[in-house]
Amino acid sequence: MIVFLVATLTFVLLHVAPGDPFTRASAATLVPQEVIQQQRRNFGLDRPIYVQYGRYLANLVRGDFGYSFREHRPAAAAIAERIPNTLLLAAVALVIAFALGVFVGAVQATRRGSAADDLLSLLSLTLYSMPVFWLGVMLLLLFGVALDWFPVGGVVDDTVYPYLSPLGRLWDRLQHLFLPAVTLGAVGAAVTARYQRAAMLDVVGQDFVRTARAKGLRERAVFFKHALRNALLPVITLFGLSFPLLLSGSVLVETVFAWPGIGKLAVDAIHGRDYAVVTAVAIIAAIMVVVGNLLADLLYRVVDPRTREAQ
Amino acid sequence: MKALLRALWHQRRARYGLALVLALCGLAALAPWLAPYDPVSQLDLARGQYLAPSALHPFGTDFFSRDLLSRVLYGARISLSIALLSVLLSVTVGTAVGMTAGLAGGAVDAILMRGVDAALAVPRVFLLLVVVALWDNVGVAGLIAVLGLTNWFDTSRIVRAEVLSLKHRTYVTAAQALGVGPRRLAVRHLLPNVAAPVIVTATLGIGQIILIEAGLSYLGVGVPPPTPSWGSIIQEGQQALAVAPWVATFPGIAIVITVVGFSLLGDGLRNALDPTTR
Numbered sequence: 001m002i003v004f005l006v007a008t009l010t011f012v013l014l015h016v017a018p019g020d021p022f023t024r025a026s027a028a029t030l031v032p033q034e035v036i037q038q039q040r041r042n043f044g045l046d047r048p049i050y051v052q053y054g055r056y057l058a059n060l061v062r063g064d065f066g067y068s069f070r071e072h073r074p075a076a077a078a079i080a081e082r083i084p085n086t087l088l089l090a091a092v093a094l095v096i097a098f099a100l101g102v103f104v105g106a107v108q109a110t111r112r113g114s115a116a117d118d119l120l121s122l123l124s125l126t127l128y129s130m131p132v133f134w135l136g137v138m139l140l141l142l143f144g145v146a147l148d149w150f151p152v153g154g155v156v157d158d159t160v161y162p163y164l165s166p167l168g169r170l171w172d173r174l175q176h177l178f179l180p181a182v183t184l185g186a187v188g189a190a191v192t193a194r195y196q197r198a199a200m201l202d203v204v205g206q207d208f209v210r211t212a213r214a215k216g217l218r219e220r221a222v223f224f225k226h227a228l229r230n231a232l233l234p235v236i237t238l239f240g241l242s243f244p245l246l247l248s249g250s251v252l253v254e255t256v257f258a259w260p261g262i263g264k265l266a267v268d269a270i271h272g273r274d275y276a277v278v279t280a281v282a283i284i285a286a287i288m289v290v291v292g293n294l295l296a297d298l299l300y301r302v303v304d305p306r307t308r309e310a311q
Numbered sequence: 312m313k314a315l316l317r318a319l320w321h322q323r324r325a326r327y328g329l330a331l332v333l334a335l336c337g338l339a340a341l342a343p344w345l346a347p348y349d350p351v352s353q354l355d356l357a358r359g360q361y362l363a364p365s366a367l368h369p370f371g372t373d374f375f376s377r378d379l380l381s382r383v384l385y386g387a388r389i390s391l392s393i394a395l396l397s398v399l400l401s402v403t404v405g406t407a408v409g410m411t412a413g414l415a416g417g418a419v420d421a422i423l424m425r426g427v428d429a430a431l432a433v434p435r436v437f438l439l440l441v442v443v444a445l446w447d448n449v450g451v452a453g454l455i456a457v458l459g460l461t462n463w464f465d466t467s468r469i470v471r472a473e474v475l476s477l478k479h480r481t482y483v484t485a486a487q488a489l490g491v492g493p494r495r496l497a498v499r500h501l502l503p504n505v506a507a508p509v510i511v512t513a514t515l516g517i518g519q520i521i522l523i524e525a526g527l528s529y530l531g532v533g534v535p536p537p538t539p540s541w542g543s544i545i546q547e548g549q550q551a552l553a554v555a556p557w558v559a560t561f562p563g564i565a566i567v568i569t570v571v572g573f574s575l576l577g578d579g580l581r582n583a584l585d586p587t588t589r
Contacts, residue, residue, distance in 0.1 A: 006429050013441055129518060129570035131525045131542070134563035137549050141560075145553050248436035252526050256549070266440055267530050275445065282437040289432050 004057075006286040010279045011056055065283070066276030070269065075276040079262055079284060085155060086261030089180055089254070090246050096185025097242070101192020102235060106228060108193065109200030120193070127190035132249045136183040136256035143179060150179050153258035180257040184249050188242060195238050199231040206230075232303050240296030243289045318583035325579020331572030339387040348378035350385040350539045364557055371557040379558060382539040383565050389540050390569070393455050394520040400459030402513045405466025406505070410497050412467065413474025424471070427464045435461065436526060443532045451534060454527070458520055466512055473505040507584040514580055518573035525566055541566050 059066070065075040104124070108117045127135070144152040155176055164172060203209060204227050212226045251263030258264070262281050269277035319325045338345065364371040370379035412423040430438070442457050477483060486500050527533035528542030536543060541562040548559025 003432075006432055009426075009429055010441060013445060125571060125574060126567060129522075129574055130567050131522050131529070131545075131563065133526060133529050133542075134545055134559070134566065137545060137552065137559050138563065140549075141552050141556050145556075244432070244434040247434040248526075251434075251436045251440070252529065255530060266437065270440055270443065270530075270532060278441055282441050285434050285437045286429075286432045289434065 003283070003287055003290060007057065007060055007283055008053075010282055011053055013279075060283070065280035068269075068274055068277050070272040070274040070277070075274075075280040078265060078277060079280055082260055082262045082265050083284070085259060086247075086250055086254070086263060089177070089184065089259060089261060090250055092177060092181040093184035093188060093250075094242075094246060096181060097188025097192055097246075098235070098239065100185065100189040102196050102228075102232070104189065105193040105196025105198075106200055106223075106231070108197045109204065109231075110223065112201065121197075124190035124193045127186055128194065130187065131252075132183060132187045133252040133256050135186060136180065136253050139179050139183055140256065151176050153256075155260060180253050180259050183256070184246070184253045187249060188246065191242070191245075192235060192238060195235055196231065199234045200227060203227050203231045229303065233300070236296055236299050236303060239299065240293045243292030244285075247285050247288060315580075315583055319579050322579045322582060324575045325583070328572050328575025328577075328579055331568060332576050335387060335569055335572060336391065338384060339391045342381075342384040342388050345384055348381045350377065350381045370561045371555065379544075379561060382544055383541070383562050386539040386541045386544060386562060387565065387569070389451070389534060389538060390521050390524060390566075393451065393458065393524050393534070394517045397455045397459035397462065397520055397524075398513050398517050400455065401462035401516070402466055402509055403463075404460065405463030406470050406502075406509060408463065409467035409470025410474055410501065410505075413471040413478065414493055414497060414501075420471075423467070427467055430461070431464050435523065439523070439527060440530075440532070443527065451538070454524070454533060458524060462516065462520060466509060466516075469508050469512060470505050473508060474501055477501055477504055511577055511581045511584060514573055515577035518570040518577070521566060521570055521573070 065079070067073075068075045068078050071078050104120055108120050111117050140152055143150045153176075155173065208230075209222060209226055212222045217226075247263070250261060251266060253259065254261045254264040255267055262284060266278055266281040269275075269281070319329065370383060372378055408423055408427075412420040438461055439457065442461065483496065483500060486496055491500070524533055524540070525542035525545070528540040529546045531543070531546065533542055534540035544562040545559045548555070548557075548562070551558060
C-alpha cells in the first residue's frame with residue numbers, strides 16, 4: 001500500500017515537473033521536431049495522463065523501472081548491481097549503531113549523573129548534531145590521508161584486487177568497508193544511545209525492577225534479565241524508524257567514500273539527468289523502509305511475549 | 312510567556328542552547344561588518360591559493376584564494392535563513408493540514424494522513440533528490456520551498472493528534488454551541504493550544520534542516536555556487552583534503568555548533584513546556 005502511494009507520488013512529481021525528457025532536446029533545436037514527436041510516441045508520452053499512469057504502475061509491478069538513458073540499460077539492472085553494496089554497508093552500520101548505542105546508553109543509565117554519563121551525553125549530542133558526510137570527511141582526513149591506515153574510497157583496490165588470495169581479498173574488502181560503516185554507524189549509535197538511556201531510566205524506576213532487587217537477585221541479573229530487556233522495546237521502535245535515516249545517510253556516506261551503492265547511483269543519475277534511475281531508487285528505498293518496519297514488528301514479537309499472545 | 316522563559320532559564324543546557332543560537336544569529340546578521348573580506352572575491356589567484364590559517368586569514372583560503380572565514384560567516388547567513396524560512400513554511404503547512412485533518416475527520420482525514428504516511432516512508436534525502444533532479448537549478452528560494460514542503464509531515468501528525476484530543480473538550484464544545492465557525496474555532500481556540508508542541512518540533516527541526524541543506528549542498532544539488540554554503544564548502548574542501556584540510560574542517564565545526572545550539576534549545580523548550588518533566 002505504502003509502496004503504491006510512493007509510486008503515485010513520484011509519478012505525480014514526474015508530471016508536475018516542467019517539461020519531459022525531450023524538452024531539453026527541442027530547446028537545442030538541433031533535433032528536428034518530427035524526431036522529437038516520434039520519440040514522444042515511442043515512449044508513450046503523447047498518451048492521456050491516466051493511460052501513462054496505468055502503464056507506469058503495470059510496469060512497476062513487473063519490475064520494470066524504466067530505461068536508464070545514461071547507462072543504456074534498464075534502470076532495474078543498474079540498481080540490482082548496486083544494491084548488495086548498499087545493503088552490506090547499511091547492515092554493518094546498523095549492527096555498529098545498535099550494539100554500540102544500546103551498550104553506551106545502558107552504561108550511562110546505570111551511572112546516571114556521573115561525569116562519564118555527562119561526557120557520553122555530550123558526545124552523543126555532538127555526533128547527533130554532526131553532518132554525517134562531514135564526519136566521513138574528517139575520518140577520511142585522519143585515517144585515510146594523515147595516518148594512511150585505510151583506503152580513501154571504493155569497495156576494493158581495483159589495481160591489486162584481482163591478484164590477491166581469497167583471504168587477501170576479504171581483508172581488502174574489510175579495509176574498504178571500515179571507514180564508511182563506522183561513519184554511518186557512529187551517528188546511528190548516538191541516536192540509539194540517547195533512546196536507550198532514556199528507556200533504561202524509565203524502566204529502572206518501575207516496580208518490577210525493585211521487586212527483582214528485593215528478591216535478592218544480583219545486580220547483573222536485574223540489569224540484563226529485567227531492565228535491559230524491557231528497555232529494548234522503544235529501541236526496537238527506533239530500529240524500524242531508523243531505516244529512512246540510515247538510507248538517507250548512506251547516500252551521503254557513499255558519496256564521501258565513492259562507495260558504489262544505490263545512493264551514489266542516485267546522485268550520479270541526478271547529475272546525468274537520468275530520471276528513471278532517480279525515481280526507481282526512491283521507490284526501492286521506500287520498499288526497503290517498508291521491509292525494515294516489518295523486521296521491527298517481527299523483532300517486537302521476539303522480545304515482547306505480550307505481542308505474541310495478541311495474535 | 313514570561314513563565315516559559317523562566318522555565319527555560321532554569322535549565323543549564325537550555326541556557327547554553329539559547330546563548331549559542333543568539334550568538335550565531337548575531338554573527339550571521341553582522342556578517343557584512345564582521346567578515347574581513349568579500350566571500351566571493353578571488354583575492355589573489357596566483358599566490359593566494361590554499362593559504363594555511365594565519366593572522367591575515369584566520370581560517371585560511373580556498374582553491375580560488377577566497378577568505379574562508381568570510382565564507383563561513385556568510386555561509387551562516389545562508390544556512391540560517393534557509394533553515395528559518397523553510398521551517399516557517401513547513402510549520403504553517405503542517406499546522407494547516409493537521410488542523411484540517413483533525414477537524415474534518417472522515418475521508419479528508421484518511422486521505423491526508425495516508426498521503427503523509429507515504430511521504431514519510433520515502434527517506435527524506437531521496438525524496439529531495441527526486442524533486443531537485445526534476446526541477447534543475449532551483450536557486451535559494453526554490454530550495455527553501457522544496458525543503459519546507461517536504462518537511463511538514465511530522466508537524467501535521469502532531470497537530471492532528473493534538474486537535475483530536477482537544478476536539479471534545481468542554482471549552483471547544485462551548486465555543487461551538489455559541490455558534491463559532493470552524494475557521495474561527497481553529498484559529499482562536501485550537502491554535503494557541505497546539506502551539507507548544509509545534510514550537511518544540513520547529514526548533515529541533517531547524518537543526519535537522521541545516522543538516523539536510525548542508526547534505527544537499529555537499530551533493531552539489533543545494534545552494535548553487537559561488538554563494539557560500541557550509542555544505543558546498545565542505546565538498547570543495549574534500550577535493551583538497553591532503554593539501555588544505557582546513558577548508559573542509561571549519562564549516563563542519565560551524566554546522567556542529569549551530570545544530571547543537573538548536574538541539575539544546577529545543578530540548579529545553581520541551582522540558583519547559585511539558586509540565587510532567589518540570
